[in-house]
Amino acid sequence: MVEYRADMHIHSEYSFDSDMTIxxxxxxxxEKKIKxxxxxxxxxxxxxxxxxxxxxxxxxxxxxxxxxxxxxIKIIKGVEISEPHHYKKETDTLLSSINDIDVVLGSIHHLYxxxxxxxxxxxxxxxxxxxxxxxxxxESPIDVVAHLDYIKRYFNRFYADPExxxxxxxxxxxxxxxxxxxxxxxxxxxxxxxxxQIIKIYTELGGxxxxxxxxxxxxxxxxxxxxxxxxxxxxxxxxxxxIIGHKFKSIKK
Numbered sequence: 210m211v212e213y214r215a216d217m218h219i220h221s222e223y224s225f226d227s228d229m230t231i232x233x234x235x236x237x238x239x240e241k242k243i244k245x246x247x248x249x250x251x252x253x254x255x256x257x258x259x260x261x262x263x264x265x266x267x268x269x270x271x272x273x274x275x276x277x278x279x280x281x282i283k284i285i286k287g288v289e290i291s292e293p294h295h296y297k298k299e300t301d302t303l304l305s306s307i308n309d310i311d312v313v314l315g316s317i318h319h320l321y322x323x324x325x326x327x328x329x330x331x332x333x334x335x336x337x338x339x340x341x342x343x344x345x346x347x348e349s350p351i352d353v354v355a356h357l358d359y360i361k362r363y364f365n366r367f368y369a370d371p372e373x374x375x376x377x378x379x380x381x382x383x384x385x386x387x388x389x390x391x392x393x394x395x396x397x398x399x400x401x402x403x404x405x406q407i408i409k410i411y412t413e414l415g416g417x418x419x420x421x422x423x424x425x426x427x428x429x430x431x432x433x434x435x436x437x438x439x440x441x442x443x444x445x446x447x448x449x450x451x452i453i454g455h456k457f458k459s460i461k462k
Contacts, residue, residue, distance in 0.1 A: 213439040215245035215451050215460065216432045217285070218314065218355065218391060218422020223269040224250040227426040231272055235280050237431050245451045245460075247422070248273065249287035249314050249355075252303070254296035255322065262299075263306050270309055285453055287312040292319060292341070293349040304350060312452040314389065315351035317341050317359065326363045335360055335368050339377065346380050352452050353420060354381055356391040356402035367404065374407070375414065382416045387450070387457055390442070392434035393424035401438055409445060417448040418457055 220227040221234060231248065238246050250269065252262055266288065273284050286309055293300045293315050304310060320328060320337055328334045338360045346354060357377075361367035381388055388411060391402040403411075408419075423433045439449065450459040 213421055213435060213449050213460065214243050215247075215421065216243060216423050216425070216435060217245070217247040217287075217312070217353075217420040217451060218249050218289070218389065218424045219246055219431065220250055220289075220424070220426045221248050221269070223248075223265055224426070225253070226251065229426070229428055231269075231276055231284075233428060234431065235276060235282060235284070237428050238282060239280060241432050243282055243432060245283045245285060247285035247287045247312060247451070249289045249312070249422070252288050252290040254299045255291070255319065259299040259302050262303055266303070266307055266310070270307065283453070285311045285451065287314060289314040289316055289355060290349075290351070291316050292345065293351060294341075294345045297348070300350065311454055312352045313350065313455075314353045314355040315345050315349050316355040317345060325360050328363070330364045332368050335364065336370060336373070339369060339373050343373065343377050343380065346377060346384065346386060351386060352455055353387045353389050355389045355422075356393070356424065357388065358403040358407060359391075362394060362397060362399055362402075365399070369407070374410070378407075378411050378414050378416060381411070382414060385418075387418045387420055387452060388416065390419050390421045390438060391424050392421065392438050393430070395434045395438070396430065405442070408442065408447075412445050412447065417446055419447050419449055420451060421449060
């Protein structure tokens, strides 16, 4: 029996790097008997003006409202904001201008205004990545920390200063932020983001709230590896759930 029937990280045609229509996403996930899907389209304030972003998300949310009438799946309206701590004014303007965003994912995709994929594979850069992650968690109005150790996608390894990692995880817990378990690394030959060791430390520190997301950009990636990884992590004291209206809802059976 599948217990976690949700995919909380999906990019539609309203993201710059996806061409999936919302209608096709719904159809594919209906076939998989999913109950919740979250459209978490990219927000890149380093490239797009806040007015353009607001217009795009308003148009997307209007489409969601129309399509919600056609399906039993709960469509959750989300955004994934890159480095929201660097764009505080823009982030605040977005969230105050659109009142029906359900969930905000915070991500680090850049350092020094460069994509992580363009950085040298050094421990210094991995440390700086974690510093930016810590600042983001402290200073941004996010509901979910997306793919916490994402930098390993490009470095093929991950080194985390234990003290800094514990500070990050403790801050997530203290601020009642949810940690995402992102399965996209599995299909890229890495591992889930974050890895199981970090998830274990998170639970040992008292954290439990998690969402699972495929980070899909293509139809064949939807709900990819979520059931498998959910079952593998059952032994840990996790509370899997979804976020609607910025509120965590446990869906643990």
